[in-house]
Amino acid sequence: MNFDDIKDRRGTYCTQWDYIKDRFGKEDLLPFTISDMDLESPDEIAEALIKRINHKIFGYSRWNHDDFKNAVTGWYEKRFNYIPDKEWIVYSPSVIYSVSKFIEMKTEKGDGVLINTPGYDGFFKMIEGNERKLISSPLKNVNGRYEVDFEDFEKKCDEAKVFLLCSPHNPVGKVWTEEELKKMIDICRKKNVFIISDEIHMDIVYNGKHIPILSLGGEYLENMILCTSASKTFNIPAFTGSYLFIPSEKDREEFLRILKNRDALSSPSILAVIATITAYNKCEYWVDELVKYTENNIRFTKEYLQKNIPELKCEVPQGSYFAWIDFSELDLPSEEFQRYLIDIGKVAVMPGLTYGEEGRYFLRFNVACSIKKVQDGLERILKAVEHIRNLKNI
Template sequence: MINFDKKVNRLGTYCTQWDYVEDRFGKKGLLPFTISDMDLEFPNEITEVLKERLNHRVLGYSRWKHDDFKDSIRNWYSKRFNCSIDSNWIYYSPSVMYSISKLIEIFSDEGDGVLLNTPAYNAFYEVIGNNNRNIIKSPLTNKNGFYSIDFDDFEKKCKDSKIFILCNPHNPTGRVWSELELIKMVSICKENNVKIISDDIHMDIVYDSKMTPVLNVADNYLESIFICTSASKSFNIPALTGSYVIIPNEEIRTKFENITRYRDFVNSPAILAILGTMTCYNDCEYWLDELLKYIKENLQYTINYIEDNLKPLKLVMPEGCYFAWIDFSELKISSEKFQNLLIDIGEVAIMGGKVYGEESEFYLRLNVACSREKLEDGLNRIKKTIDYIAKNI
């Protein structure tokens, strides 16, 4: 058994979530549940591989174009998702968001529409806007905490879009799109000649639902679909950097390589990232399976705590991702006021839903990828805030 209850002190490690919480929340010393990384130690196998490489004492330029790297990814997709990938489709990238930005550049011109299901990961808004493309929103429908695609609206919005950015599993709501939903998305995009860029970075963080990569239902639209992902979320190694993109279209692979290798010069990988990815996919599946059990228990604990102590807040068990997407709309308080009280009274930092879109203003995104002790502390701080509101507002 892996001890995920072990307390890890991340202060003083130049950690975004802990050391720089004041940057986003304006106050030092808050207990953070913010950035999507984990307060949990990564697998010991990664430690051993990195130690061995560092003990070699030479960190020269490296390569990613070899069978060891590609086969680790290809085999992971085969055993985890029953998805067959040609090794030639795999291409290294420094980050998922870099890949998305470059694919937006390849597939569209300034002023063109890029479609999102909202609420949406906040970086999507930024990458579209800073590429001078037009953000087109197709809001998800929310029925008692369960989100789904409004396909009538989706089809209408596709007519004004060049690209659809799919998020699977969906951040922040935690939906894991079904095969039928993905088939319908692909069909509508094909009818409107809309390219699909799928951010699958949370692909391994799935509980009782089946994760289906959109490639599995691509059919004859395969060469218009592109997956951007990484081992970083699943195994908590984002600081190693590095990701990969799956590009079935040979012409687009060539364009992507020309940009990354000959224009932006980001094609030479960090060797520790390459080693980390291969080790995760080759040797650490057992660790991921235990992690999923632990996070699911944290989510269920959070649901029970809210029902017992934090009414009228509501939480529905997500199908994927490690976020508790908490609805506080019945608290009858503005999102700004609630956030300020969480900071000042509860001394806790939680991402406000408005970051992900106006339609999610009355939500919190609580990261539960942490020890149970930290989670209990955070929930108690929310309760302290709710109790203060009940007495004073």
């Protein structure tokens, strides 16, 4: 395991590298975009998959067995000191599919779905696609750290049927405290708002501790679900596959009816099942090293900006592998800065505006890659900023 190794991903039908022109208009860019990693998955996962592929028969498979469920509950016990009920575990092809189905189940067209913004752009598209009303409760930026405006949050709950939580939060990297989660649950209980918690970034935490929301559910437990996957942690999203915890038996049966009978998606990718079991049973050490490495990459990013591009600022987030970079001191519109990054720096970084109006003067810089690539990306950003400096001095 050497995260410094660089492997060329071009020519593998890779979204981040092969199809960069689709989003940024040019091909010759160094990408720090979609939330996957330029890092190899653990050897144990590759070996388990090769063994299965060498069997050479790829028929229909199952997820509803003890090998899969015990791997999941064992991971939660090891990482979060929490043992969810095995009966709650249900397979899903993706986290966003699970979220979408529960929004269908718990709301009608036109009903409100509350999120904290800036927020994952997939939430915006999915809520709109379901013909629901997106309700935003903006997070407060306090010296680079984000907090919930609970007065606004409670007010917005009056308009919402569902609260869609991102925990840890993408893109700002907020890891919610027990106090914050309890307060969210208490307000949702008081307002009769169903809670859907997307916890796909749960394993990438630098400061604080990830707390599965169900561990705090108490009397409101059957009015919430937790959706997650091994895909972000172990860089295996190409296999598809996720799982969720549904404490309510009624909701569980309804979700399975939709999954199996209506959408015909209950047969999982066997590669996803094997990868998840192997990851959770054998690769805890790898996650520990990954967290150290990506945290170091973000610290390097912060220090590089302080030394070379003081107009740009970022704090080390509490979790996730994104540096959330504030460029407001450049006094440039997001669209104009993007043009300089693309045309002058030859670098593709997700504009914060993608995640809502609150991200207008930010970049989401994905550091789940070699330190050499991070340095190259920052040097390209510097080149773009130097061009801007020269223009301002003309």
